[in-house]
Amino acid sequence: MTATATSPSATILPFAEPLKAVRDTRPLRLITCGSVDDGKSTLIGRLLWDTKAVKEDQAATLARDSGSQNDLGLPDFALLLDGLQAEREQGITIDVAYRYFSTDRRSFIVADTPGHEQYTRNMATGASTADLAILLADARAGLLEQTRRHATIAALMGIRQFVLAVNKIDLVHYDKAIFDRISHDFREFALSLGVRQITAIPMSALKGENVVYPAETSMPWYDGPTLVEALELATVRSTQAGGFRLPVQRVVRPGESFRGYQGTVAGGSVKPGDSVVILPSGTVANVSRIVTFDLVRNAAVAGDAITLVLDRQVDVARGDVIVSLDGQPMTGHHFDAQLVSLQPGGIEPGKRYWLKSGSRRQRVAVEPISQLELATGKWQPHASTLAMNAIGKVRLSFEELAVFDAYDQNRSTGAFILIDPDTLNTVAGGMITAKRGEVGGIHRDQGGEGQRVVLSLPADLAEQLMASELFANRRDETEVKRMTAKQAAELFSNAGGDI
Amino acid sequence: MPLSVQETEVKNPPVSRPPLDPHLKALENEAIHIFREVAAEFEKPVMLYSIGKDSSVLLHLARKAFYPGRVPFPLLHVDTTWKFREMIEFRDQIAEKYDLDLVVHTNPRGAEEGITPFSHGSALYTDIMKTEALRQALDAGGYDAAFGGARRDEEASRAKERIYSFRTPDHKWDPRNQRPELWNIYNGMVRKGESVRAFPLSNWTEVDIWRYIQAEDIPLVPLYYAAERPYVERDGMMILAEDPRLELLPGETVQQGMIRFRTLGCFPLTGAIRSTASNLEEVIAELEIATVSERQGRAIDRDQSGSMEKKKREGYF
Numbered sequence: 001m002t003a004t005a006t007s008p009s010a011t012i013l014p015f016a017e018p019l020k021a022v023r024d025t026r027p028l029r030l031i032t033c034g035s036v037d038d039g040k041s042t043l044i045g046r047l048l049w050d051t052k053a054v055k056e057d058q059a060a061t062l063a064r065d066s067g068s069q070n071d072l073g074l075p076d077f078a079l080l081l082d083g084l085q086a087e088r089e090q091g092i093t094i095d096v097a098y099r100y101f102s103t104d105r106r107s108f109i110v111a112d113t114p115g116h117e118q119y120t121r122n123m124a125t126g127a128s129t130a131d132l133a134i135l136l137a138d139a140r141a142g143l144l145e146q147t148r149r150h151a152t153i154a155a156l157m158g159i160r161q162f163v164l165a166v167n168k169i170d171l172v173h174y175d176k177a178i179f180d181r182i183s184h185d186f187r188e189f190a191l192s193l194g195v196r197q198i199t200a201i202p203m204s205a206l207k208g209e210n211v212v213y214p215a216e217t218s219m220p221w222y223d224g225p226t227l228v229e230a231l232e233l234a235t236v237r238s239t240q241a242g243g244f245r246l247p248v249q250r251v252v253r254p255g256e257s258f259r260g261y262q263g264t265v266a267g268g269s270v271k272p273g274d275s276v277v278i279l280p281s282g283t284v285a286n287v288s289r290i291v292t293f294d295l296v297r298n299a300a301v302a303g304d305a306i307t308l309v310l311d312r313q314v315d316v317a318r319g320d321v322i323v324s325l326d327g328q329p330m331t332g333h334h335f336d337a338q339l340v341s342l343q344p345g346g347i348e349p350g351k352r353y354w355l356k357s358g359s360r361r362q363r364v365a366v367e368p369i370s371q372l373e374l375a376t377g378k379w380q381p382h383a384s385t386l387a388m389n390a391i392g393k394v395r396l397s398f399e400e401l402a403v404f405d406a407y408d409q410n411r412s413t414g415a416f417i418l419i420d421p422d423t424l425n426t427v428a429g430g431m432i433t434a435k436r437g438e439v440g441g442i443h444r445d446q447g448g449e450g451q452r453v454v455l456s457l458p459a460d461l462a463e464q465l466m467a468s469e470l471f472a473n474r475r476d477e478t479e480v481k482r483m484t485a486k487q488a489a490e491l492f493s494n495a496g497g498d499i
Numbered sequence: 500m501p502l503s504v505q506e507t508e509v510k511n512p513p514v515s516r517p518p519l520d521p522h523l524k525a526l527e528n529e530a531i532h533i534f535r536e537v538a539a540e541f542e543k544p545v546m547l548y549s550i551g552k553d554s555s556v557l558l559h560l561a562r563k564a565f566y567p568g569r570v571p572f573p574l575l576h577v578d579t580t581w582k583f584r585e586m587i588e589f590r591d592q593i594a595e596k597y598d599l600d601l602v603v604h605t606n607p608r609g610a611e612e613g614i615t616p617f618s619h620g621s622a623l624y625t626d627i628m629k630t631e632a633l634r635q636a637l638d639a640g641g642y643d644a645a646f647g648g649a650r651r652d653e654e655a656s657r658a659k660e661r662i663y664s665f666r667t668p669d670h671k672w673d674p675r676n677q678r679p680e681l682w683n684i685y686n687g688m689v690r691k692g693e694s695v696r697a698f699p700l701s702n703w704t705e706v707d708i709w710r711y712i713q714a715e716d717i718p719l720v721p722l723y724y725a726a727e728r729p730y731v732e733r734d735g736m737m738i739l740a741e742d743p744r745l746e747l748l749p750g751e752t753v754q755q756g757m758i759r760f761r762t763l764g765c766f767p768l769t770g771a772i773r774s775t776a777s778n779l780e781e782v783i784a785e786l787e788i789a790t791v792s793e794r795q796g797r798a799i800d801r802d803q804s805g806s807m808e809k810k811k812r813e814g815y816f
Contacts, residue, residue, distance in 0.1 A: 025522065026521050027702070095679070097658040098651045099658060100651070100702075100704050107522055109702055121679065124681065129681075250535050250538060252567070253568075254568040254569070262535050262564075291566070291567060293562065303524075303525065305527070305564070307567075354688070356686065359539070412683070415682045416684065417681055417684045424689065426681075
């Protein structure tokens with residue numbers, strides 16, 4: 001220790017050249033999916049430990065509470081999440097906890113959700129803001145139905161980057177063949193969900209192999225990234241490419257001559273001179289200034305909290321959306337959506353809820369259509385109450401004009417929550433899929449009338465098609481069967497004539 | 500009401516600074532979004548202002564969120580009357596400089612019943628002069644939303660705290676029954692008497708706070724910076740010895756030394772650390788050094804089984 005060791009208070013080590021961390025992106029938000037059995041607590045504990053997110057006092061607590069060590073002489077990493085465990089003992093429902101760590105290259109926000117009980121609801125909450133999902137699999141058990149369920153929910157919530165952590169690889173003697181088989185199975189499954197960015201990593205969270213530090217000695221056959229390297233390389237989601245969207249949070253009028261519209265840019269970008277439309281009214285105006293506390297602003301992009309000044313007096317209120325003239329969102333009274341039911345009462349057909357999206361709150365009636373069967377990935381017809389944790393397709397009907405993007409186009413303007421008018425609790429999280437016509441239904445619901453096309457494709461081409469978002473969004477309308485080229489040829493020779 | 504933009508611009512308008520790095524910018528954007536959302540959805544918000552570094556960041560973000568308008572809600576300081584002298588001076592300067600509505604509340608029981616941190620013990624004192632006082636002030640003001648500077652990384656129990664944390668009419672928090680919070684869509688619907696605590700700094704870490712203070716040049720109470728100050732050692736703490744109400748116990752003497760404070764509260768309950776970090780750069784360097792040194796220590800040890808146990812025996816943990 002240092003010369004200050006006799007100090008009665010906390011000790012600070014002497015000066016040296018401080019590390020200058022580079023923060024060239026916003027924090028990467030991720031969700032960890034898996035159960036205690038898969039070693040999730042150990043993995044998160046290991047991440048926090050090896051990146052030094054654990055502070056001295058926490059470490060001291062850990063040492064005090066952890067009477068026994070494991071056979072590596074290391075503390076029990078699961079105990080790092082001690083506060084939660086204490087809560088668990090008190091019978092408090094654990095849902096989502098957020099944890100923070102950083103490397104020299106990037107910082108991370110982890111949504112930590114429990115693996116089993118009520119996992120759909122909790123996973124949906126954690127996944128709603130995540131850029132990436134870490135899916136845990138026990139190398140001894142392989143790919144379980146649970147992993148498939150977690151992957152399905154993560155994909156549904158719009159996550160397009162998966163890391164498969166094949167954990168406890170030390171317990172299968174670092175067998176490359178086992179790792180290859182699990183990661184191949186997972187890759188196939190993830191592709192079918194429309195997820196193409198997949199990294200599979202063999203690891204031992206307990207021993208710290210391939211989490212933060214590489215493990216060339218025990219796994220010379222693996223030359224991919226460690227978990228932290230994969231996370232450092234992951235891309236953060238950006239909606240800068242689409243049309244400009246500014247949900248108006250407040251109108252600021254400090255004096256008669258100044259009128260600004262405050263909000264967070266939810267898509268695209270804007271600069272002075274741009275023509276914009278105010279929705280739902282449809283009024284057109286031009287941007288004259290972008291005002292922020294930091295004075296000079298020539299442009300603003302998705303994510304920026306700004307104050308927009310327009311070139312003319314127009315009627316704009318909280319809840320309106322200011323959008324680019326080109327590439328406008330959908331407006332209408334009827335929309336299709338998918339939602340996750342979050343509360344014991346479920347989502348009742350025909351009940352009028354409050355819907356909040358962006359800064360807008362309006363009345364909506366919800367009509368369930370189908371429910372996702374997580375075990376099979378199939379949508380089953382379901383017109384009654386969507387129970388807690390159910391994932392359903394619904395029709396939304398608004399009394400006043402609504403403004404949305406499809407969720408796969410914009411994760412801000414395509415997302416909403418439902419609020420129960422009786423309890424005022426948040427009862428569902430939802431994602432807009434499409435706008436419906438004012439009368440009648442969408443054509444695809446008209447049973448056997450619609451035309452179908454049967455294709456026979458090379459497997460690799462079919463996989464690429466299935467990995468597209470377009471395909472993934474309508475996967476429930478498709479049927480896929482794998483077969484040999486010979487079988488396909490026979491099938492086609494027996495098929496209807498006008499193909 | 501003034502009529503032109505020039506006249507209505509906030510007092511001490513901002514100066515142009517180099518752009519924030521994307522990491523801090525993202526945290527700032529999120530905090531501003533929360534400030535605006537709460538201000539728009541609630542009838543009577545208030546900001547809890549404790550004068551410390553987190554409160555200073557919170558206030559700075561509030562000024563940014565509502566610029567060019569004034570901060571549209573009051574700041575509430577719960578004054579135990581045992582704060583550091585420099586804190587109170589700083590508070591009043593800031594309120595004047597930034598044209599803020601400052602509400603100061605002290606629990607009258609303190610004076611009536613002679614409740615001090617010395618006479619009643621820190622737990623009871625804190626309960627009455629801070630927690631009870633806060634409830635009194637919130638009830639008196641009829642506030643339906645209160646901004647606070649709590650961060651999720653502060654401790655395990657905060658890790659699952661929502662950004663909008665719902666409170667019953669008697670200010671109770673039911674962690675069993677928190678509202679789910681998806682995307683950045685916040686449910687601000689409450690009944691009369693119910694309220695929320697809103698935490699714009701939820702996703703910030705301590706290092707983020709200090710980096711932001713540096714990047715934005717946010718003024719802090721000078722006690723955060725090391726200086727030659729008088730102190731007494733008591734119960735393993737270095738207590739600042741400048742307030743005449745601090746009575747020396749037998750065997751105690753006032754010493755002088757280079758000390759500073761990492762957190763600020765009531766002076767009899769807040770220990771100083773020895774430090775030579777007399778400006779912001781040096782404070783941040785101290786923070787980063789502490790981390791780096793430990794990490795280096797572990798990097799050496801990580802693949803030698805048993806070395807951790809050895810360190811533990813040396814008192815590392």
